[in-house]
Amino acid sequence: MSITLDQVTKRYQGSPVVNDVSVDVGEGEFFVLLGPSGSGKSTLLRAIAGLTGVDHGRIALHGRDVTHISARQRGVGLVFQNYALFRHMTVGDNIEFALRVRRMKAADRLARRKELLRLVALEGMDDRLPTQLSGGQQQRVAVARALAHKPQVLLLDEPFGALDAKIREELRRTIRQVQRELNITTVLVTHDQEEAFALADRIGVMNLGRLLECGKPDELYARPATRFVATFLGAANLLLARQTAQGIRFGATPVNIRALEKIDGTREHEVVAVLRPEEIELAPTRDNLRVNYMGLGVVEEMVFTGALERLRVRLTNGAAEAQITPPGDAAASTAMLEVTRTQHEQRTFPVTLGQSVALGVRRIHVLPTPLSSYTVCATQKAAAERLASHPFLTELASRMKTRIATRTEPALAEGTDAETPISGVAVVTPGVDTAKQIEWLLRNGAAEVLVLPEQLLPPQRVLIHWANDAARRPTLAVAASLLRHVSAEAVYVGILPEGASDTQRPVGMRTLLDARSEAQAMHGLEMRTELRFGSAAEELRRQLNDAPDQMLILGISDLADLHQNFAALFSTPPPFALMVVYRPAGSSGANER
Amino acid sequence: MSSFRQPSILPGFGLTLGFSVFFLCALVLIPLAALVMKTATMGWDDFLNVLFDPRVLASFRLSFGASLLAATLNGIFGFVIAWTLVRYDFPGRKLIDALIDMPFALPTAVSGIALTAVFAENGWIGEHLAPFGIKVAYTWIGVVVALTLIGLPFVVRSIQPALVEVQRDLEDAAETLGAGRFTIFRRIILPTVTPALLTGFTMAFARGVGEYGSVIFIAGNLPMKTEIAPLLIVIKLEQFDYVGAAAIGFLMLVISFVMLLSINLLQTWGRRRHVAAGR
C-alpha cells in the first residue's frame, strides 16, 4: 500500500476535525477525498504531508511509518490551493527549489527542470516570474515544483479552486495524464463531486471529520450507504418507505419493485429509499408508464439545461406522505420530487407547467443504514411538541437530514394497540413505567426507541450493550449509524455473570474482541471494550450513574428481556439517554453494514 | 485627459485630485519653494562652500550615519519584534503591539529628555553600562538610540502585514519540498519581506535624518563629533544666516525626496507585479 492511514484523529481545541479515519491508498491509485468545506479533508491531507500532527493513529507511506517524521523528510509533493509559488523566484528556480535544497548538481537540475516543464506543457517558460503567468500556468508550475524531487506521493489541495471552468477541465486532463505517466500515488482534495468523478480511481467521502464511505465512483453513486453520501454525490430524492416481504411501499402505495439489494428480515419496517432524478419516469397516465407506478403529481418547475431537462414535480397522490421533510422547514412540507429527463424522453412526452402526470420509477436504492426517522410519542399533544423541540433530538435529526414527526398516542398509557403502526425511531420521555412504554412502542412497529430525559446535554460517552448474540449485529449497526452524527466516545460493555466459571471467561473475552473487530470491519466504528462481572442491568446503571452526559444503546431480541434482565435500569426514570434496539429473534434485522 | 488617466466610471476624480493638489501646493510645495528660492539667492560657490564646510560635512556624516545605523538596528530588531508579535502568542502581546506606536505620539522633546535620563551615566541603564566603559548619552551612540526609538514604529508597522499575509503557505510549501528552518528563512521569508522591510527602513531613515527634538537632549552637540545636521540649521539661524540654514535644509530635503520617491516607485512596481498575479 502506498498510503496507509490507521485510525487517524486530529483535534482542535478538544473537538475532532479528523475523526478516526482509516484508509489504504494503493500504488499508483488516484484517490479523491471529497467533502463539504469544514469536513476535515484538507486537514487530513496536511496530516499526510506532515504539516499538521495527529493526536492519534498512524500514517505510513510505502510501508514506512512517518507519523512522527517531519514534512521535510516525508518526501511528498504538495500542491496548494493558492499555488504558494515563490514570487521572487523564476519558474525555473521554483521548480529547482527542492533539488537545490538537496544539493543536486546544476546540470542534473537543469535536466530535471526541462523534463518537468515538458510534462506540464510549459516548455520555455523557465525565466518567467510567477506573476507573469496566468492562473492555470501558475498551477502547472506548482504541480511541476511538487514533482521535482520525485516524491513518493502527490497531494493536491483543491488545486482548481481559483480557476475558471474551461481551464479547470484542461488542467484536470493534464494532471490525470501526468499521474498516469508517472504512475504516482495521488490524493486530491475537493468539494466538487464532478471533479471527483472525473479524476478518481476511488473516492472517499468525508463529513464532520469522518470518512463516511470509500469506493469506486460508480458504485458510490449507485449504492451509497448513508444519506449524506447519497445526497452529496449528485441530486437524490430521499423518501421514507416501508420495507415488506413483498417489496417497497411508499405510504399506501405499493411499488412493485424490489430494491436492488437483497433485503432480508421478515418484520416490516421503515427504510430510507433513494430515487435518483434520472430514474423517475413521467407519463400522461398510470397506464402509459413503462415502469412501476409510484404516484401522481403536478409539474411545478421546469428548467432546460441543454442535454437534460430538470423538473420539480409535486406529489399529489401516492408517495406524498413519504417525503422526508427537511427538519424545521414547514413550508416545504409538500412533497417535491426532482426529475431529470433526456431529450428523447422529452420528445416522447412533452410536459408543460401545471400539468398532471403519472410518476414511475425504474430503480430504487434502499439505504442499508437503520435510524430512518424520528417519531415523538406522548399521551398529550403539548408534551409531544415539547419533546420534539428537544435540542439534542433536533440537532440529531438535522445532522441526519431526517424528519421528526409527532404523534399523540393516548393508548401509550393504556396499553391497547395503536391504530397505525409507528415508524422509525420512537422517542419518549422517561416516566414511571418506562419499560412498559418501550415494550408497547416496539410492539407497535417502532424499530428503535429513544428515551430522552428533558434535561440532557449531548452525550460524551456512549455505552453499547446487547442482551444476546442475536441482537449484536443490529445493535452495532444502530450504534455506528448514530455515532456518525454524534461526536462521542463509544464503549462496548460486555458483562459476565458474577462468579462466571473459568471456562466462561475466555468466551467472554472473545465476544468482546469479536464485537470490536466487527464494529470496525463492518461499520468503521472505533469502539473501546470493557469486561465487567455482575448483573448486567445493575452494572450498566452503576456506570451510567458514575458520570453525567452518557448514553446507552441497548440491543434486545426478546421483549421480555426488558422486564426480566434489565428491570433495574428502569427502577427509577433513567436520567440518561437510552436507545433500545429491538429485532425479534429469527430475523437479522436491518441490513448489515 | 484620456491619456493622462485611465477611464473609470467613478466620479470625483477632478474634484479630489484638484483639491489634493491645491492643498498640497498651498501647504507643502509653496512653502518648500520658499526654501528653494532662499537657497537660490546664494551663488553656486557659496552653496558649495556651505556644503563642503568640514562642520557641515561632519554633521551630515553623523546625521546620515546615525540614521543609517538606527534604521539598520530597527531593520533587525524591528523584524524580530514584528515576528514575535505576529508569530507567537504570549501574555502582554496585545499591550506591546499597541505600545509600538508610542514614538509616533510622544512629543519628541519628551522622548529626548526621558531617554537622556535613562541613558545618562547616573540613569537606570546608563549606570549599568558605565562600568564597561560604554557611554550612551552625549555620544554618537545616544544619537543612534534616539533615532532608533523614533524609527521603530515605521519598521515594525511595515513588516507586520507582510509577515501575516502570504507567508504561511509559502513556508509550508518550502517545508514539503525539503527545506530546513534556516533555508526557509533565508530563501523564502527574507526575500518576500524585503520590500516591506525596505519601505520601513527608508521611512525610519528619512525620519531620522531630520529628527531634532529628541536628539539634541541626548547628543552632546559637540561640533564635528556629536552635532547633527538639523542642529546646524538651528545654529545657522541663531546667527541670522537664513541662507546657510536654507542651503543645508534644501540639501537634506533633496536627499529625502529622492529616497522617498525611490521607495514609492519600488512599491508601485511591486504592487503592479502583485496585481498582475491576481489576474
Place this chain on the structure above:
Amino acid sequence: MNLSPSLRTAFVTLLSILTLAGCGSSDDKSVTLLNVSYDPTRELYRDFNEDFARQWQQQTGQRVTIKQSHSGSGSQARAVIDGLDADVVTLALAYDINSIQEKGKRLGANWQTRFPNNSAPYTSTIVFLVRKGNPKQIRDWPDLVREGVSVVTPNPKTSGGARWNYLAAWGYELHRQLGDWSKLDDPANAAQVEEAQASAERFVGEIYRHTPVLDSGARGATNTFVQREIGDVLIAWENEALLALKELGPDKVEIVIPSITILAEPPVAVVDTVVDRRGTRQIAEAYLQHLYSDAGQELAAKHYFRPRKPEILAKYGELFPTLPTFTIDEVFGGWSAAHAKHFADGGVFDRIYQAGAQ
C-alpha cells in the same frame, strides 16, 4: 462616521473647557506689552511685571498686562527680526539687539545710549558651580584644564550665556599673559598682545577639550551638570548658579568665584517700529525705566542679578562678593567685533573644534 454618545459627550466637555479657559477679559482701558526676553530671566520678569503693572495702575489708572516670551537669546532676536511684535526686548547680549537693529531695522542705532549704564539695568558675572565639597579642588580658571577635570558649558553658537563663559575664559588668560589691560590698546605691545591672544586661544581650546557636552542652552547645561551628574565644574552666570543652588539643592553643589571674570551686561531696549505702530512707546519706556528704580533693582537682586545702584548692591553684598571684572568693550572692542572674531562661521570657536577633529 458616527460618534458614539460617550465620545460626543467627551467632545462637548472639551469644547466647554475651551470656552471657559478662553474667557480672557480685554477691556478698552487695558494695554498689553510684549517683553521678549531670554531664558534665565523668566522668574525675574514674572515678579517685575506684577510690580510694574501695580505701580502703573496707581500712577495712571490704566491696566497693563505684560506678556512674556522666553527662549534662547539668539532665537528670540531672530523672532523679533522675523516679525514677533515685541514692545521691549531684554536679551542676553548687546549683539543680539544690534542684530535686530541691523537686520530687522526695527530700532534706532543709538538704542544702547537711551537708558543708563549702556542700557543694562543689571549685571552678572561668570562663576563656577562645582560639586558639594569641591572634590576636584577647583579654585580658578587654570584648574579647569587640569588633567581629569571635565567642564560643562553650553554651546556658544546657540547660547548667549555660553559666549560670556567663553569670553570670560579668554579674558582671564589674556590678563594673565599681559598683566594689564592697557597694553591691549598700545601699538608698542602688538607682538606681546598677539602672543597673549594665541595663548588665550590655546587656553580656551583646552577648556573645550575638557567639555564632554555642549548643551544648546544655559539651563540645559545646568540640568546636565546637576541632574545627570556629568562633569566636575559648570561655567555659569552668577544668577544661574545662585538659582541652581537654591532650586536644585545646596547639598549638591556649591559656587566657586574665580580670580577675575567678565562683567556680563544684559541689555534692554524699546523696539521702535512696534511701539510706534501700537502706540505703546510711553509705557514701554516707563517699563524699562522702572528697572532702574529702587523697586526694580531690588527685584533684580532678589533674582540674583547684580543691581546697578550701589546702595542696593551693598545691601546684598553677602550674595554678590566684589571681584575684579572686565567688560567686553575694554577687552574685545565691543560685541560686534567679538562676535565676528570668535563666533561667526569660521571664527576662533570653529577653529578650536576643527583643529581638534584633525
Place this chain on the structure above:
Amino acid sequence: MAGGPSRALLDEIASRPGRDTFVSSVIKGAFITLSLLFLAALLFAPLITVFATALSKGFEMYFNSFADPDTIAAIRLTLITAAIVVPTNTVFGVAAAWAIAKFEFKGKSILITLIDLPIAVSPVISGLIYVLLFGMQGWFGLWLQEHDISIVFALPGIILATMFVTFPYVARELIPLMQQMGNDEEEAAITLGAGGIMTFFHVTLPKIRWGLLYGVILCNARAMGEFGAVSVVSGHIRGLTTTMPLHVEILYQEYNFVGAFAVASLLTLLAVLTLIIKSLIEWRQKT
C-alpha cells in the same frame, strides 16, 4: 494593524511531527526575550521615567501642576490647534486617497511621494519655511504687516506648521487600504444610480471608517506632540503661543521637573488613550 497568530494555527504548528519542540521553544524564548529587552530599554524605560518623575512629589503636586494658568493656556492652545488641524488633514487625506486609490493616472508616484515628504522634512525646516514665507523678511511679511495680519508667532503659524508635519498621516493610512479594497462596490453603487457623494458616504466610508479613524488618531497624536516645527514659529509667548510640548520645555528649563513631566505625562496619557482607542477599533473590526 496586524493581529497576532490564531490559536488554531499555533496548535497546528506545535503539533507538527518531527518538530524539535526544544529548539522551537528556545527560538521562541529568544525572540520574545530579545524583543522585550529591546523595547524595555528603548520604550518602556523612558515611559516609566516620565511617570516616575511626574509623580515623584506625590499626586497632589502632580495635579497642582495642571492648575497653573499657563499650563491651562498651553493645553487649550494645543486642543485648538488639533481641533483645526485634524479635520482639515482628514478631509485632505480622504480626498487624496480617493484620487490616488480609485484612479490610474500619470505622476501618481510623485504625488504619493510629495504627500509623504513632510515625514522626511526636518521639523526645524518645517517651521522655517513658514518663517521664510510669512516672516518680516519673507515674501509676504510686509504685506501682512501692512494689513495687520499676524501668521508666524501667532496661532495661524502654529496651525500651519502643525498641519505640515501631520499632513501625510491620514492619507498614508487610507491609500493602501482603499487600493486593497478595490473599486467594485463603488462602481456597483454608481451603476445603481448613486451620486458621488452618496457613494462615498454609503459605500466607501463604512468600509474605511476604522482605518480612517486610526489615521485621524495618529494625526491627532502627532499634532498634539509636535515640538520642533512649532518651536520655530511659536514666538514662545507665555500663556499665548506655547503649546503643550513647548510648555514642557519651559517648565523643564525652570527646574520645575514635576510640572514638566506632569504635562509630558498628560501627552503620554493622550498617546496611551489613542492606542487604547486604536486597540478597541481593531477589536471591533474583528467582531
